[in-house]
Amino acid sequence: MAEAGAPTSCGSGMLKMNNIEVAYLNVIRVLHGVSLSVDDGQVVALLGANGAGKSTTLKAISGLLSSEEGEVTGGSIEWNGERIDNRSAEEIGKLGVIQALEGRRVFEHLNTEENLLVGAYQRRDCGAVKADLDMVYQYFPRLKEMRRSTAGYLSGGEQQMLVVGRAIMASPKLLMLDEPSLGLAPKVVETIFQVLVDINKKDVTILLIEQNAQMALQVAHRGYVMETGKMSLEGKAEDVAQNEQIKKTYLGL
Amino acid sequence: MITGKLVIEQILNGLVLGCMYASVASGLTLIWGTMKMINFAHGEFYMLGGYVMYFAIVSFGIPPLYSIFLAVVIVFAMGIVIEKICLHPLLDKPDWDISAFVATLGVGIFFQNFALRVWGERFKSVPYFLEGTLDVFGFRMAYQRIFIFAVTAGVMGGFWLYLKKARFGLGLRATAQDRDAATILGINAKKIYTITFGMSCALASLAAVLLAPIFLINPWMGSVPLIKGFITVVLGGLGSFGGAILGGILLGVVESISVIVFSSEWKDVVAFIILILVLWIRPSGLFGTKEW
Amino acid sequence: MADKRESWIGFGQKLKLKSDHGFLIGTILLAVFPIFIRDAYFLHIMIMALVFSVLAASWNLIVGYIGIFSFGHHAFFGIGGYVSALLAMKAGISPWFGLIIGGIVAALLSFVIGLPCLRLRAAPYIAIATLAFAEISRMTCLNLVDLTRGEMGLWGIPHFPDIILPGIGVISFAGGVRIPYYYLILIIFVVTMTIFHFGLHSHIGLAFRSIRDSQDASESLGVSITYYKLLAFMTGGFFAGVAGGFYAHYLLIMTPTSVLSIGIMIDIVVMTLVGGLGTFLGPVLGAFLVVLGLEYLRVLEEYRFIAYGILLVVMILFVPSGIGKKLFREKQLVD
Numbered sequence: 001m002a003e004a005g006a007p008t009s010c011g012s013g014m015l016k017m018n019n020i021e022v023a024y025l026n027v028i029r030v031l032h033g034v035s036l037s038v039d040d041g042q043v044v045a046l047l048g049a050n051g052a053g054k055s056t057t058l059k060a061i062s063g064l065l066s067s068e069e070g071e072v073t074g075g076s077i078e079w080n081g082e083r084i085d086n087r088s089a090e091e092i093g094k095l096g097v098i099q100a101l102e103g104r105r106v107f108e109h110l111n112t113e114e115n116l117l118v119g120a121y122q123r124r125d126c127g128a129v130k131a132d133l134d135m136v137y138q139y140f141p142r143l144k145e146m147r148r149s150t151a152g153y154l155s156g157g158e159q160q161m162l163v164v165g166r167a168i169m170a171s172p173k174l175l176m177l178d179e180p181s182l183g184l185a186p187k188v189v190e191t192i193f194q195v196l197v198d199i200n201k202k203d204v205t206i207l208l209i210e211q212n213a214q215m216a217l218q219v220a221h222r223g224y225v226m227e228t229g230k231m232s233l234e235g236k237a238e239d240v241a242q243n244e245q246i247k248k249t250y251l252g253l
Numbered sequence: 254m255i256t257g258k259l260v261i262e263q264i265l266n267g268l269v270l271g272c273m274y275a276s277v278a279s280g281l282t283l284i285w286g287t288m289k290m291i292n293f294a295h296g297e298f299y300m301l302g303g304y305v306m307y308f309a310i311v312s313f314g315i316p317p318l319y320s321i322f323l324a325v326v327i328v329f330a331m332g333i334v335i336e337k338i339c340l341h342p343l344l345d346k347p348d349w350d351i352s353a354f355v356a357t358l359g360v361g362i363f364f365q366n367f368a369l370r371v372w373g374e375r376f377k378s379v380p381y382f383l384e385g386t387l388d389v390f391g392f393r394m395a396y397q398r399i400f401i402f403a404v405t406a407g408v409m410g411g412f413w414l415y416l417k418k419a420r421f422g423l424g425l426r427a428t429a430q431d432r433d434a435a436t437i438l439g440i441n442a443k444k445i446y447t448i449t450f451g452m453s454c455a456l457a458s459l460a461a462v463l464l465a466p467i468f469l470i471n472p473w474m475g476s477v478p479l480i481k482g483f484i485t486v487v488l489g490g491l492g493s494f495g496g497a498i499l500g501g502i503l504l505g506v507v508e509s510i511s512v513i514v515f516s517s518e519w520k521d522v523v524a525f526i527i528l529i530l531v532l533w534i535r536p537s538g539l540f541g542t543k544e545w
Numbered sequence: 546m547a548d549k550r551e552s553w554i555g556f557g558q559k560l561k562l563k564s565d566h567g568f569l570i571g572t573i574l575l576a577v578f579p580i581f582i583r584d585a586y587f588l589h590i591m592i593m594a595l596v597f598s599v600l601a602a603s604w605n606l607i608v609g610y611i612g613i614f615s616f617g618h619h620a621f622f623g624i625g626g627y628v629s630a631l632l633a634m635k636a637g638i639s640p641w642f643g644l645i646i647g648g649i650v651a652a653l654l655s656f657v658i659g660l661p662c663l664r665l666r667a668a669p670y671i672a673i674a675t676l677a678f679a680e681i682s683r684m685t686c687l688n689l690v691d692l693t694r695g696e697m698g699l700w701g702i703p704h705f706p707d708i709i710l711p712g713i714g715v716i717s718f719a720g721g722v723r724i725p726y727y728y729l730i731l732i733i734f735v736v737t738m739t740i741f742h743f744g745l746h747s748h749i750g751l752a753f754r755s756i757r758d759s760q761d762a763s764e765s766l767g768v769s770i771t772y773y774k775l776l777a778f779m780t781g782g783f784f785a786g787v788a789g790g791f792y793a794h795y796l797l798i799m800t801p802t803s804v805l806s807i808g809i810m811i812d813i814v815v816m817t818l819v820g821g822l823g824t825f826l827g828p829v830l831g832a833f834l835v836v837l838g839l840e841y842l843r844v845l846e847e848y849r850f851i852a853y854g855i856l857l858v859v860m861i862l863f864v865p866s867g868i869g870k871k872l873f874r875e876k877q878l879v880d
Contacts, residue, residue, distance in 0.1 A: 062437050063437075064433055064436075064437065066345060067345065067432070067433055069347075088436075089433070089436040089437055090436050090437075090439050090440060090441045090442070092437070093436065093437045093438050093439030093440070094439040098437065098438065099437050101433065101434055101437070105431055105433075105434045106434075107426070107427045107430045107431055107434065107435075108430055108431075109426070109430055110423070110426060110427065110430070114423060114426075117423060118423055118424065118427045118435070118438060118440075119438055121420065121423070121424055121427075121435075121438055121439065121440050122438070122439040122440070166438070167438075170438050170439065285669070291669060291672075339858050339862065342862055343861065343862065350668065351818065351822070352861050355815070355818055355857060355860075355861040356857075356858050356861045356862070358811065358814070358815070358857060359853075359854045359855065359856070359857030359858035359860075359861065360854065360858060361854070362811075362850060362853055362854035362857065363851055363854030363855055363858070364854075365850075365854075366850035366851045366853075366854060367851055370847050370848065370851060476807075480676070480680070480807075483669075483673045483676075484673065484677070487669075487670065487673050491667070491669060491670075518684070518687070518688050519684070519688060521680065521684055522680075522681050522684050522685070522688075525677040525678075525680055525681050526677075526681070528673065528674070528677050529661060529674060529677055529678070532661060532665060532670060532673075532674050533661045533664075536664065536665055536670060
C-alpha cells in the first residue's frame with residue numbers, strides 16, 4: 001500500500017485557515033470557527049461524517065461559496081501569507097490552488113483529452129503541457145485508451161481519474177480533492193491514491209477529504225477530523241489513526 | 254405551373270434566406286448555450302448592423318468589403334459594452350433568466366426606438382455590392398447571392414472549427430457545461446461571457462450586412478429575424494451551433510418552397526406549423542441535448 | 546407557509562400590503578373616484594389599465610402560479626375580441642353574449658395550444674411554441690380578408706346595447722360615454738380577481754404551486770399535471786378572451802396589429818414582472834404603473850419609448866432580487 005513520503009519543504013505553498021465562519025443564505029451557519037493549516041509538500045487528510053462541513057471548507061478555500069449563496073462571515077484564509085478569502089474563484093485557481101470537486105464533475109460533452117486540456121487552460125508553456133499530458137496518460141492508461149470518448153459516457157472510475165488528471169494538468173501547487181474514492185472499485189481507488197502519492201513527491205501539496213479514513217490516513221502526513229462545522233481532532237496521521245474514537249467511528253475497529 | 258426550374262430557383266432563394274437564419278440563430282444559440290439566457294435584443298443588433306452598413310456605404314462611401322468588416326466589428330464592440338453595462342451586474346444574482354430577459358427586452362426597446370427617433374421611419378436601401386449574374390446549368394444566380402452563401406458558409410464553418418479546436422472555444426464550451434468546474438481551473442467565466450455576447454451580436458450583424466441590399470434597412474427590421482432565429486434554434490436544438498446552421502438552411506429552403514404551394518402570405522404560418530410539429534414530435538430538435 | 550409570501554406585492558418587495566386588504570381598498574377607491582374625476586381622457590386611461598390588469602392577472606395565473614411560460618397570451622385577447630366583434634357584426638349576436646362566447650372560444654383555443662405544450666418543460670420551448678400559435682392567429686386574421694378585412698380591420702363594431710338597471714334606469718353605452726364602460730370593466734376585473742382569489746386559496750392553488758415548484762414531485766404524489774395545467778391555461782385564456790371582447794365593443798375598431806401583435810405580449814410581460822410575478826396583486830399594480838407611467842412619459846414625446854427601454858434596464862439592475870421568483874425550473878431530463 002502506498003505510504004506517504006517525507007514531507008519536503010521547498011516551494012509548493014502553505015495554506016492557513018484561521019477561524020473561518022461560513023454561512024449560507026445569510027442565516028444558516030455551517031462552519032463555526034474552523035482552523036486548518038497545510039504545510040509545504042504535505043498531504044493532509046480532512047475526515048468527518050456527512051454534513052460535517054468538509055466540502056464547505058474546500059469550497060471556501062476555492063472561492064466557490066458565492067455561487068451557492070454562501071459566504072465567509074468571519075476569519076481569514078491565507079495562501080503563502082496572502083489573503084484569498086475575498087478573491088474570486090478564478091483568481092484562486094490561477095494561484096495554483098486547484099480543486100477536484102466532489103461528484104466527478106467532468107465536462108460532459110467534451111471528450112477525455114479535451115477535458116484534460118481544459119485543465120491546462122491557463123498555462124502558456126506548451127511543451128510542458130504536452131509533457132504533463134503524457135504523464136497523466138502514464139498515470140491513467142485507461143484515460144489514454146478513452147481519449148476520444150465523450151466524458152459523459154465514461155464509467156464512474158474513469159471519470160474520477162479524469163477529474164484528478166485534469167487537476168494535475170493545471171500544474172497545481174495545492175491540490176484539493178473532495179471524496180475521490182466515493183463509489184469506486186478498490187482497484188481504481190488504489191490507482192488514484194498511488195498517483196496522489198507520486199505527485200506529492202513532486203512537490204504538490206495535497207488536501208484530501210475522504211470518507212475512506214483508513215486509506216486517507218495511510219497516505220497523509222497530518223489529519224483533521226471535523227464534526228458539525230468544527231474541528232474536533234487534529235494531529236499527525238499516525239496519531240489520528242490510533243485515536244480510540246476515530247478507530248471506533250471511522251475505522252470500524 | 255410548378256416546374257422543376259421553379260422549384261430549383263426557390264431552393265436557391267431558400268439557401269440564401271437560410272444563410273441569414275443560420276447566422277442569426279447561431280448567435281442566439283451561442284448565448285443560450287453559454288450564458289443560459291435569451292437575448293431579446295438580438296434583432297436590434299441585427300438592425301444596428303444594417304444601419305452601420307448603410308451609413309458606411311451610402312454616407313461615407315466606404316467600399317462594401319470594408320463596410321461589412323466595419324459593421325461587424327462595431328456591433329461586436331456594442332455588444333460587449335451592452336453586456337458589461339446591462340448583463341454583467343445581473344450574473345450572480347438570483348432569477349438570472351428572468352432578469353436577463355427583461356434587461357435585453359429593455360435594450361431592444363431602447364435601440365428600436367432610438368433608431369426610429371434618430372434615423373427616421375423611412376426605409377433605406379443599400380445598393381448591391383456585386384453586380385451581375387452567373388449562369389449555372391441554365392440558372393441565373395446573382396453574384397450577390399453567391400457571395401452571401403460563400404461568406405456565410407465560410408464564417409459559420411470557421412466559427413464552428415474555432416469552437417471545437419481553439420483554446421477559447423474549448424474554454425467557452427467548458428464554461429457552458431460546468432461554470433464552477435471551469436472557474437476553479439482559473440478560467441474567467443465572466444470574461445468569456447462578455448466576449449461570447451459580443452460574438453453573438455457580430456453574427457447577427459453579419460446576417461444583416463450580407464442581406465442588406467436585398468431587404469430594406471428600417472428600425473423594425475430585427476423583429477422577423479428574431480422570431481425566425483428562435484424557430485431555427487428550436488429546430489436545430491437549443492445550444493447546438495451546428496444545429497442552428499443546418500436548421501437555418503432547412504427553414505429557409507422549406508419556407509421558400511412553401512411559397513410555391515401556398516401563397517406567400519401564408520409562408521410564415523407554414524414556418525410556425527413546422528415549429529409546432531417539431532416541438533410535438535422531437536422537442537430536442539435536430540441536434541439538441543435531451544434537455545427540453 | 547407559502548401563502549404568506551404570496552401576499553407580498555412584488556416590486557422589490559418594498560411595499561408590504563396584505564393583498565386581501567389591498568384588493569378591497571383598491572376596489573373601493575376605483576369604484577368611487579369617478580364621482581370626483583370625470584375627465585374622459587383620464588377615464589379612458591383607467592379603462593385601459595383595468596383591461597391590462599385582467600390580461601396581466603390572467604397571464605400571471607399561467608406563468609406565475611403554475612409555471613408555464615406562455616408567450617402567446619395576447620392571442621386569447623385578440624381572438625376573444627375578433628369573435629365577439631364578428632358575431633355582433635355578421636350574426637347580430639348581442640355583445641353581452643359575444644363577450645362570453647369570445648371567452649369560451651379563447652378557452653377552447655387555449656386547450657388546443659396547451660396540449661402540445663404539456664410535454665415541454667424548459668421555458669424557451671414553451672415560449673416559442675405559444676408565440677407560434679399567437680402568430681398563426683394573427684396571420685390568419687390578417688389573411689382571411691373576406692372575413693376580417695385583413696389589416697384594414699373591423700370598423701364600426703357595435704357597442705354594448707342599453708341595459709336597464711333597477712333604481713338607476715337606462716344605461717346607455719352609445720355616443721362615446723366612458724363611465725358605463727369604466728364600471729363594466731371594473732366589474733369584469735373584480736369578478737376575475739375574486740374567482741382567482743378563491744381558486745388560488747383552494748386545493749387548486751396548492752396544486753398549481755406544487756407543480757410550479759417541482760413537476761416531478763407533484764406527479765409522484767398523484768397530482769394530475771395535465772388536468773391542472775390545462776385548467777390554468779383555459780382559465781387564463783377565458784378571462785383574456787373576455788377582456789378582448791370588452792375591448793372590441795369599447796374601441797369599436799379592431800385590427801390584427803392592435804390586438805394580436807407581439808407588442809401586447811411584451812406589455813403584459815413587463816407589467817407583470819414590474820409588479821411581481823407569482824403574486825396576487827402584482828400584475829395589477831404593474832399594469833397601472835406601466836399604463837399610467839407611459840402616459841406620464843408623454844411629456845417626453847418622441848423620446849417616450851426610448852425612456853421606457855432605459856427604465857426597464859434600470860429597474861432590473863437596481864430593484865434587488867425580488868422581481869419574480871425563481872420560476873423557471875432547471876432543465877429537466879427526458880421522461
